[in-house]
Amino acid sequence: MTPVFQHGDLRLYLLLLLDEAPRHGYDLIQALTDRTGGTYTPSAGTIYPRLAKLEEEGLVTKTVDGRKTIYEITEAGRAEVASRRDDLDNIESGLADSVRLIADGVRSSVQDAMRSLNADLAAAARSMRETAPKVAHQDARSEAREQLHRADAALTNFRARVRTDLRTQVARGGTIDAEAVTAFIDAMDDAARTLTASLRRRDR
Incomplete structure (x- = not known):
């Protein structure tokens, strides 16, 4: 059973991962694969547009480190993660059930x-x-x-x-x-x- 993120869930989960530590795009893809027990591996075409949208909203920032672009959550992003903790708990519970x-x-x-x-x-x-x-x-x-x-x-x-x-x-x-x-x-x-x-x- 492959978990399907509901509308907006993937965006929120990306914020959660960035709240844990700054990451580059591939690292986020790998983290999603690991967290879902290999049942869901998003493509770069799925991840990067959402990261760009989060950056537009002022929830994340990005810096270039060599060939890698590192994404980091902002204070506004942390505030959203904190305010939506119940939603995040539900998402993680659903992923755990799938695994x-x-x-x-x-x-x-x-x-x-x-x-x-x-x-x-x-x-x-x-x-x-x-x-x-x-x-x-x-x-x-x-x-x-x-x-x-x-x-x-x-x-x-x-x-x-x-x-x-x-x-x-x-x-x-x-x-x-x-x-x-x-x-x-x-x-x-x-x-x-x-x-x-x-x-x-x-x-x-």
């Missing part, structure tokens, strides 16, 4: 992928147990190769599915929750340990 929704979506996607992997591994284990009597007469090495190919195919499909989900999330400008990725890695480790233990039991 949480993105994180929840990623976490749910990872959990679904892990459930699917566990189901695939369980099905593969059942198949190995059920087909063992039927192929007892076959060469053990040939059977091992066949099961290896099956496991490789399952892992390849799983990797492609998860990678596609993650890349799509990033391409849309969304975030990837660190806790969800950690849970994903832990679940993969657990699945690997389960498979290794199963293989060792069968070799005894």
